[in-house]
Amino acid sequence: MGKIYFIFLSLFYFSVSAQEFGGVYPLRLNDASNPCLTPAQYKTLELQIADAQLKFGLTSSNQKNMTVPFSWPLKTANYMSDCNYYYIANYLDQDPTSPGIKDYNCGSVTYDGHAGTDIALLPYPIYKMDNNQALIIAAAAGTISAKVDGNFDKNCASNTLTPNYVAVMHSDGSNSIYLHMKKNSLTVKSIGQTVTQGEYLGSVGSSGSSTGPHLHFEVWAGNTAATLRDPWAGACNSLNVSTWWASQKPYTEPAIIKAQINNIAPVLPACPATETINEDTCFVGGGNARFYYYIRNETAGYVANLRIIQPGNTTFSAWTHSSTTNYLAAYWYNIKAMPTTPGTYTFEAIYNSITCNRTFTIGCVPAGINELNYTEQIQVLPNPNNGEFFVSGSQIGTKIEVFNILGSLIFSSITDTEREKINLSQQNAGIYFVKFSFGGKTITKKVLKE
Numbered sequence: 285m286g287k288i289y290f291i292f293l294s295l296f297y298f299s300v301s302a303q304e305f306g307g308v309y310p311l312r313l314n315d316a317s318n319p320c321l322t323p324a325q326y327k328t329l330e331l332q333i334a335d336a337q338l339k340f341g342l343t344s345s346n347q348k349n350m351t352v353p354f355s356w357p358l359k360t361a362n363y364m365s366d367c368n369y370y371y372i373a374n375y376l377d378q379d380p381t382s383p384g385i386k387d388y389n390c391g392s393v394t395y396d397g398h399a400g401t402d403i404a405l406l407p408y409p410i411y412k413m414d415n416n417q418a419l420i421i422a423a424a425a426g427t428i429s430a431k432v433d434g435n436f437d438k439n440c441a442s443n444t445l446t447p448n449y450v451a452v453m454h455s456d457g458s459n460s461i462y463l464h465m466k467k468n469s470l471t472v473k474s475i476g477q478t479v480t481q482g483e484y485l486g487s488v489g490s491s492g493s494s495t496g497p498h499l500h501f502e503v504w505a506g507n508t509a510a511t512l513r514d515p516w517a518g519a520c521n522s523l524n525v526s527t528w529w530a531s532q533k534p535y536t537e538p539a540i541i542k543a544q545i546n547n548i549a550p551v552l553p554a555c556p557a558t559e560t561i562n563e564d565t566c567f568v569g570g571g572n573a574r575f576y577y578y579i580r581n582e583t584a585g586y587v588a589n590l591r592i593i594q595p596g597n598t599t600f601s602a603w604t605h606s607s608t609t610n611y612l613a614a615y616w617y618n619i620k621a622m623p624t625t626p627g628t629y630t631f632e633a634i635y636n637s638i639t640c641n642r643t644f645t646i647g648c649v650p651a652g653i654n655e656l657n658y659t660e661q662i663q664v665l666p667n668p669n670n671g672e673f674f675v676s677g678s679q680i681g682t683k684i685e686v687f688n689i690l691g692s693l694i695f696s697s698i699t700d701t702e703r704e705k706i707n708l709s710q711q712n713a714g715i716y717f718v719k720f721s722f723g724g725k726t727i728t729k730k731v732l733k734e
């Protein structure tokens with residue numbers, strides 16, 4: 285009997301442990317052999333800033349103390365529903381020796397000679413880039429001192445391609461530099477025009493020497509790369525004495541930044557192909573589904589608390605994930621039995637005391653459409669257009685929303701006809717996103733108003 289009991293425990297143990305899958309998120313990061321900027325590109329940037337100074341009567345200084353506090357240089361579009369969207373792939377390299385590396389916190393989150401902070405998108409970076417979910421904004425008010433647009437923006441490797449970028453000179457003569465922007469996403473303002481703190485500068489892309497969508501944020505006290513500053517205050521920052529952030533974020537920010545539920549696994553193809561998220565929020569009930577959670581700065585010793593909350597706010601099922609390895613970015617999933625009682629449920633994921641939720645519906649009848657077929661079925665015509673266009677093929681009850689390039693909602697309706705007219709004639713010319721939500725699926729189409 286004792287032996288049978290032992291076997292039963294073993295099977296139980298294996299069946300539990302086998303239900304957790306995942307590991308490091310498949311990322312490619314810039315490194316010493318894939319630097320964010322070439323020496324020639326630094327030279328061009330210096331000349332551009334010096335030229336703008338002369339032309340617009342700006343003055344640079346070389347101060348070590350922050351006088352113009354910076355706010356975070358990214359924000360999300362308001363249709364981005366993930367709990368968070370970024371991780372820091374690289375800080376500045378504070379070690380002058382080669383190949384030695386050391387970030388401001390005396391850690392190794394950098395590569396040899398790196399001169400900026402690389403803020404990368406996570407998860408689904410190409411999808412986020414395609415849909416303009418992460419927007420680059422001015423860290424402080426100032427005057428545009430350099431700007432380049434129109435270059436290829438889906439690079440996956442190190443090379444000498446030219447990045448799209450904006451630099452802003454602040455009132456103390458310092459410059460903040462924003463690199464790798466998405467092609468044709470840059471502010472319409474030109475060199476010499478002023479921007480306010482938080483003003484839109486562009487969308488995150490992968491232009492220039494870049495292995496994936498990220499913002500390279502660099503700070504110069506003056507008008508040359510030799511006046512480089514590290515905005516992060518820490519024991520190993522020898523470039524300046526204090527933080528340049530109005531409110532400096534912690535060195536690491538462990539958190540679950542997206543929780544999602546899938547019938548079919550997400551597809552993460554090699555760069556630059558767009559990821560397929562395959563997220564579901566509408567389930568008939570019963571059977572199993574995959575519960576995914578994406579962790580930024582996964583830290584050994586931390587525990588993720590996962591739970592399905594049922595109507596009435598009680599627990600349907602709960603489990604944990606124990607972190608045993610440090611990862612900049614990781615993903616995990618568990619296969620879990622789905623409830624059968626109809627209602628609204630929540631997948632709750634807590635890590636480092638931060639909660640990330642995703643609600644889903646049981647008893648929801650999926651529209652019997654597959655996302656791909658539905659995408660083909662919906663038509664936006666004419667496109668490009670003069671501001672008036674029709675959407676056809678969407679199911680009755682589909683929510684149609686139109687967002688501008690800055691992510692602001694400018695039109696919303698629930699369609700009661702299969703052919704709906706949308707009028708944007710009062711809006712500026714440019715790119716708009718028409719988002720269709722139906723049966724737990726969302727589809728976004730791009731529209732150009734000429």
Ligand SMILES: [Zn+2]
Nearest residue numbers: 320400402500
């Ligand atoms: Zn960089």
